[in-house]
Amino acid sequence: MKAALQSIRYEPAGRFEATRYEKVHNVIFQDSKQGSLQVAREIASLIRERADKGQKCVLGLATGSSPIRVYEELVRMHREEGLSFKNVVTFNLDEYHPMDRSNIQSYHYFMHQHLFDHVDIAAENVHIPDGRISLQDVQEYCKKYEGMIEQAGGLDFQLLGIGRTGHIGFNEPGSHYNSATREITLDYVTRIDASSAFKGLENVPRKAITMGIGTIKRAKRIVLLAWGQNKAPVIRETIEGDISSEVPATYLQEHANTTFVLDKEAASLLTRIDTPWLVQSCDWTHDLTHKAVVWLSQKRGKPILQLTDKDYNDMGMSDLLSSEQSSYEINIKIFNRLQHTITGWPGGKPDADDTNRPERAEPRAKRVIIFSPHPDDDVISMGGTFDRLVTQGHEVHVVYQTSGNIAVADHEAIKAAEVANSIGPTEIFDTVIREIREKTEGDFDSKLVRRLKGNIRRAESIAATRYLGIPDDQVHFLDLPFYETGSIKKKPLAEEDIVIMNNIIQKVKPHQIYAAGDLADPHGTHRVCLEALFASLESLKSEEYMKNCWVWLYRGAWHEWETHEIEMAVPMSPAQVLRKRKAIFFHQTQKDGVMFQGEDLREFWVRAEDRNKETAEKYQSLGLASYAAMEAFVRYDFF
Known part of the structure; x- marks a missing residue:
């Protein structure tokens, strides 16, 4: 996969020569890590500058996945470089309402988990909207919150993320440009996007307390972070569109000192890039x-x-x-x-001239690893290619990087435990049933419950791989430690994860690797699993067997590679489409209203078939051959 952009030097607002389409100063980085480090440095510089003058530094802070790495870097600077937060006063943008501070989904919990518990900021200098305020007291509380910001001298720096509705803070479409801190009803799309963290849409609060657009715009400096492909449409609309209450972030076009800090995926639809x-x-x-x-x-x-x-x-x-x-x-x-991208031989066609083919003819029978972030991404994303590789005689190993236990609903685990108990009651399954039924909102699954849920997904995976003709000893479950928290929130990728990845690659010594190339969420499981692979490839690339290894990236159920990006397109006949569908059906716990459905209510097999059909139709519209469906891949050159 070729890098579309090089990192662009981060510059303060005012030095950006906008194109005729762009109305907001923005800078683009190769990835979210580089952008986050630059923003953290700007914040640290401001804190130190104010401290040197004996002044307080008033920061407006955001939550969500976007600022996590900024906070990680600020914590590192505090620990390793002596960055002090004693002169810092903070005001957070928003909080769900109602929401108890102890709830792991509260922004109070988030901020202490990621920043405040790790630096020397005074407790009285931390201000986060209180989700416990009674309904009748909310209006007066919001006025006091505004007053506290004014009393502190206003916001010196406001950090923002952006929602797919274009909200900043929780200022949803329809928000007034001069709005103040208030209670607001959350947009359906916003609640959908939060539903995975709350384990279902029905658990997401309908309201929140948020700083207003007017409050945000009074900040002396504003930096908005946007990472991942999912944010690309709203970023284009915000930067290039007209100011509109339907996309509240467009109000930032009127702020003289605003910078949007983007990774290349979030910036991908800007006209000058696209x-x-x-x-x-x-x-x-x-x-x-x-x-x-x-x-x-x-x-x-x-x-x-x-x-x-x-x-x-x-x-x-x-x-x-x-x-x-x-x-x-x-x-x-x-x-x-x-x-030349089209091939029915994803592992290479033996004894053929491969000059214009996407894969090599030799060796005739290749050792192949299919990395699957969750225990179903392999068949959902490349089930047809998977089937081709097996039937064409390649030694295919399927490697499930995480257990996927979080995506098994409690009722599915209880059902499995009750079936086991129906054969012969055992204390272990009685314990599982009791622990699930006694679990309260926000509780983590116990290790025992996670083990059962993980085993359910293993059994489904083994059933699917057997159907496609893979011996059980060529199916591997890594259970990477970063995932095994029992919570939606994961641990950072660590050396222990990379070692496990290295071990399976060293064991198989593959000629081909397939992996999920989804880049929608910088903290999502697919993205972290891809980073684990990239780190492993970097550490192993000096090995002799790796010099003959090619890496192909596939996409998940939600997105496909753009047609111009595709470097290998594998056609599927109607019969192969049906075989892929049957393989997906073995993952029964991920059918019929799964936990992380999102706003697309189609089942995964329907999404996959529609996506594969659309890819084939795009090729046909360009004047190429007509097929029932196609799976698409991009090659990643790790050398």
Whole structure:
């Protein structure tokens, strides 16, 4: 997978020359870690500057996944570089209402877990909206919160995240540009996005207390963080769209000292990144030309080979014609490049000329590892390719990186325990049933309950891999420690996780590795599992057997690679689509209203089939062969 962007130097607002589309200063980093470190340094510099002058530093702070690494770096600076928070006063943006402070989903809990318990800030200088305030007292409490911010001298620095609705804080669509701290009803999309943390939409509070847009805009400096592909649409709308109460973050266009700090996934739909030829003259590399021609074909609704000089000129791509002479020559090159991504032999076709094939012909029978973050991502995301690899004689190992126990609902665990007890009652299953029934909201599953839930998912996985013809000794369960917390919140990736990854790769010595390339959430399980693989590849790349190993990344049930990104497309017949569906069906606990459904109510097998069908239709619309479905991959070059 080729890096689309290089890191851009972080600069304060005022030094950014906006394109004709962009209305907010923004900087783009290769990943969320680099961006977070830069923001933490800016905050630390401000704290020290104010301390040197004997002044307090008033920070507005955010919660959610976006600022976690910023807080981690501030804690590290405190421990290792002597950064003191004695002169810091903080005001948090929001809190669910009602919400007890001891609840692990409360923002009070979050802030102490990630920052306040690890630095020397005075308790009286920490202000977080109180989710325990009675309904009749909320309005007066919010006025006092505003007063405390004013009494502190206003916010010197406000850190923000952004929701998919465009909310900042919990200022949902419809919020007034001059709104103050108040109680607000949460948007359905916001509650959906929070539902995994609360183990179901029905458990997510409907209301929250939030600073208002007007309060936020009075901050002297504002930095908004956005990481991951899921944030790309709202980031484009916020930076390039008109100011609107329907996207409250657009009000930040009116703030003179605001910077959006983005990773390359969150920035991917900005015009200068997504379609740079609409903004400026381009250096027409092979990859950019490929992307542009695919885009042009889709925009004009014409197969690639039917594009004309007029199509190129009308869509702002005339300079490409002047460098390549004619549309005909460009069209042929791009058509052939796309054609060469299609293969029915994902492990390579023996005794064939592989010059224009995505995979090597040799060795004829390859050792293959399919890494699956959860115990079903393998069949959901690449079940057809999985089936092809097995039937074409490759030694396929399936490696489940986490137990997936959190995604097993309590009623499924009780059902399994009761079935076991129906054969012969045992104390261990009686204990499981009792512990689940006595569990209160916010409690973690016990180790025993987690073990049962993990074993349920193991059994489902083994059933699916047997159906696809994999011997049981080629199915591996790593149970990476970062995941095994019993909670939605995970531990940071650690050396022990990398060692476990190294061990399985060293054992198999693969010629091919398949892994989930989802980059939607920087703290999501798929992303962490991918980072674990990348770290393992880095540590093992000097090994001789790794020099002959190719890595292919697939996407999950929600997203697919963009057509121009695809480097291997594996067609599926109607019969193979059905085999994939049956393999997914073995994962019974992940059907019929699963815990982490999100706003897409389709079952995973339906999402997967629709996505694979859509990929095939896109290839067909570009003028290529028609197939029932396609699975897509991008190659990652770790050398």
